[in-house]
Amino acid sequence: MKFSDIIFANDLDELKEMLEVGKKLGFKRFCQIFDFKKFNEKIEEEVKEIGKELEIDLCIGVEVKTFNQIETIRRKRKNFEFVIVRGGNVSLNRKALDTKEIDLIYNLPTKANSGFNHIMAKIARKNDVLIGINFRNLLEKNENERIKFIKALKLNLKLAKKYKAKIVVFSGAKNKFELKDPKILISFLVMNGFDLKEAKKCISKNLNEKIEENRKRLSEKWIMPGVRVIK
Amino acid sequence: MDNAWSKSDKMKLKILPSSLREKKRYIKIEVLEEKIDLNEFEKKIKEIGRKIFGEFYFGDFSLKFVKNLCKNKFFVLRCSHLFVQHILFLLGFIEEINGKKIIIKVHKISGTLKSIKS
Known part of the structure; x- marks a missing residue:
């Protein structure tokens, strides 16, 4: 099975180390x-070279945090391979889910509530926006916050599962020591009532399909959904 | 005079039939980057297990280390077959032991020691 992960390396040396450990x-x-x-484009080229050097499939994405940035992304979507949104308040979550150009949204729970409801789950399914769960968020919280956070996550998972929105669990590592084994990420979903098969999909197929579709769209041969130049 | 309790202490319990015994699973893990002590690792796992699942629930896991198979960076854990995923989740919370930062790789989950050894 082709497991994939989303990471947030701060510099290129760290990224190299992370990829080596990730391979293991x-x-x-x-x-x-x-x-x-x-x-910027310079960073993109350097990162792609690292991917080729280590012979690992490396996708490059950007993280968006505000309304204005979402609007900018909408206009310049062809410049980016993968776009994710860091949620955190209900209106931003809703805006991100309403935007088809967004690939994934994570950090949904707010301080007061889970930041996600049945309507949003339906929209996520319709617009094919992935619901991300960052394992790092779970570890960084203190005990009291973690209790609320886990409760909110459980509700979000339940809704996403019911309305068939796609879920992705990732380590969200910033250095090599924060990387997690795929089996550990899978276990989090299994504990929340997912089958092993479903849970494995959330680490592999859901993210892979999205990345491959984006790559097809960015190629020159792509015209519109279902239409591309063959010869 | 001996009381009833001291008499019963001398009696041996009959071994449970295999169908009534708890089913086990063995988990083989590797600690990347740093070499760590088995006792420290065991202490850390139990500490985090109690913190996350609570003493009442953590007892059901029947977590033990197979000490004769814990060599170098490899460790073998034994637990109830119902709580394998709980143990894996728990391993996700371990990032450092006594100031040494570690990465945990799960190699194999098996029902028999024979396949773990191989």
């Missing part, structure tokens, strides 16, 4: 996320 852990594909403001 059994990951076949990584999606490196940069901040939207810091991202």
Whole structure:
């Protein structure tokens, strides 16, 4: 099975180390996320070279945090391979889910509630936006916050499962020590009532399909959904 | 005079039939980057297990280390077959032991020691 993970390496040396360790852990594909403001073409080329050097499938994405940035992404979507949104308040979550150009949204729970409801789950399914769960968020919280966070996550998972929105669980590592074994990520979903088969899909197929579709769209041969130049 | 309790202490319990015994699973893990002590690792797992699942629930896991198979960076854990995923989830919370940062790789989950050894 082709396991994939989403990571947030701060610099290129760290990224190299992470990819080497990730290979040992059994990951076949990584999606490196940069901040939207810091991202440029020079970084993109350097990261791609690292991917080729280590012979690992490396996708490059950007992280968006505000309304304005979502609007900018909408206009310039063809410049980016993968776009994720860091949620955190209900209106931003809703805006991200309403935007078809967004690939994934994570950090849904707010301080007051789970930041996600049945209506949003239906929209996520309709617009094919992935619901992300960052394992790092779980570890960084203190005890009291973690209790609320886990409760909110459980509700979100339940809704996403019921309305068939696609879920992705990732380590969200910033250095090599924060990487997690795929089996550990799977276990989190199994404990929340998912089958082993379903849980494995959330680490592999859901993310892989999205990345491959994006790559097809970015190629010159792509015209519109269902239409592409063959010869 | 001996009381009833001290008499019963001398009696041996009959071994449970295999169908009534708890089913076990063995988990083989490797600690990447740093070499760590078995006792420290065991202490850390139990500490985190109690913190996350609570003492009442953690007892059901029947977590033990197979000490004769724990060599170098490899460790073998034994637990109830119902709580394998709980143990794996628990391993996700271990990032450092006594200041040494570690990465945990899960090699194999099996029902017999024979296949773990191979």
